[in-house]
Amino acid sequence: MSNGHAAGGNGAEGQGLKEKLRHAPKLMIGKHEFRFDPTDPDEELLNRAAKELRETPENVEEALRILNDLLDGEPDLDIPRNKEFLVRFLRPCKWYPESTFGLIKRFYKYKKTHPRYCENLLPSNEAPVLRAGILTPLPHRTSDGVRVILIEGGKKWKPKEISLDQFFRGVMLLLEAAVVEPRSQIAGVRVIIDMEGLSLSQVTYFTPSFAAAVVEFVQKCLPCRLKGIHIINQPFIFNMVFAFFKPFLQEKLRKRIHFHGTDRNALKKYFDAEILPQRFGGELEFPYEPVGEPFVEYLSIFEDDFTVDGSTAFEHRIYGPITTIKFRSTGNNWITEQTKTNRFCCGRYGYPRTIERAIACMMVSGNYVSATHHYNTNPPPKMKE
Numbered sequence: 001m002s003n004g005h006a007a008g009g010n011g012a013e014g015q016g017l018k019e020k021l022r023h024a025p026k027l028m029i030g031k032h033e034f035r036f037d038p039t040d041p042d043e044e045l046l047n048r049a050a051k052e053l054r055e056t057p058e059n060v061e062e063a064l065r066i067l068n069d070l071l072d073g074e075p076d077l078d079i080p081r082n083k084e085f086l087v088r089f090l091r092p093c094k095w096y097p098e099s100t101f102g103l104i105k106r107f108y109k110y111k112k113t114h115p116r117y118c119e120n121l122l123p124s125n126e127a128p129v130l131r132a133g134i135l136t137p138l139p140h141r142t143s144d145g146v147r148v149i150l151i152e153g154g155k156k157w158k159p160k161e162i163s164l165d166q167f168f169r170g171v172m173l174l175l176e177a178a179v180v181e182p183r184s185q186i187a188g189v190r191v192i193i194d195m196e197g198l199s200l201s202q203v204t205y206f207t208p209s210f211a212a213a214v215v216e217f218v219q220k221c222l223p224c225r226l227k228g229i230h231i232i233n234q235p236f237i238f239n240m241v242f243a244f245f246k247p248f249l250q251e252k253l254r255k256r257i258h259f260h261g262t263d264r265n266a267l268k269k270y271f272d273a274e275i276l277p278q279r280f281g282g283e284l285e286f287p288y289e290p291v292g293e294p295f296v297e298y299l300s301i302f303e304d305d306f307t308v309d310g311s312t313a314f315e316h317r318i319y320g321p322i323t324t325i326k327f328r329s330t331g332n333n334w335i336t337e338q339t340k341t342n343r344f345c346c347g348r349y350g351y352p353r354t355i356e357r358a359i360a361c362m363m364v365s366g367n368y369v370s371a372t373h374h375y376n377t378n379p380p381p382k383m384k385e
Helices: 012-023 043-053 057-072 083-090 097-113 127-131 164-180 182-187 208-221 238-248 293-300 355-360
Strands: 027-029 032-034 135-137 147-152 189-194 226-232 257-261 325-330 333-338 344-346 363-365 368-370
Touching (some): 043 182, 057 097, 083 182, 097 208, 127 293, 135 164, 147 164, 147 182, 164 182, 208 238
Antiparallel strands (some): 027 032, 135 147, 325 333
């Protein structure tokens, strides 16, 4: 790798993922092996990053410096500050630090305000949707390096077995996994949504609030170069589903949504025939049956890595003499008060889980404490004065 590319180095995080990958069992999708790819991009892809994303040594150094300064000014937002992690947000923002800072804040605010979709988002927790065979990454990338995720929301989706919330959580999980891959950070991701066999009973599960939440995440909070959403085999009643989403779409995302129906030639303008399943007009032998438990087991190898992105914990420190801790509500925030001081810590990006959790996490040093709160939407229990 050339020394001219400042963002392509091997960090401890990347090395840890590679080590796990070396010991991971093969994940076969039909006759083809799927591999999670945390490896560094090659010279060709880094040159592309310089051209498309402004990824030059000078821009990388300046962006990291400014972004860290901006994060220093947000002490309530406690996220990893290592280079590999910050690059995930910088690349989709083309190394503009102010835009990246805004994306990071939106990303974590979304996680706080939408716990039903984001809380404890781990492979083990999403095992049912991963086993169901309605979410599958294609085993091969496109010729320009794009990762492809297949979503089957038609006849294969059983709403009484996999709720719409579970479905969306599974999609988020796969997108977050793709964001970790440097190649996907640069080349991007495309999503194929197969709606064959969509029924009226399935349509009834969609709501405007769900559509708004999905579009908000994809449009404003997703740290990913989403190159396109390709909807295929959609029946006429799909228009009823899309009507929920359409009012929330901005022009940029609207232009990236492509309706192909059964036109396989139109689909192949975006996907090489070699990587496209045969039933979609390609050449890839792709199983109709779910990959199942091996898919869950494969992703679970990297389970710990889904918890280190700062999405499940926000740190707040309280300083001052403590004898009693109380909680009180101020609009959308829960405030931890120190009854013998005027100082307090406001959960701007996170909530205390319970008073027991807060106390259990305290580390006492003299008559000062440091407390780490894990967020949850559940309000703290009432306490006696």
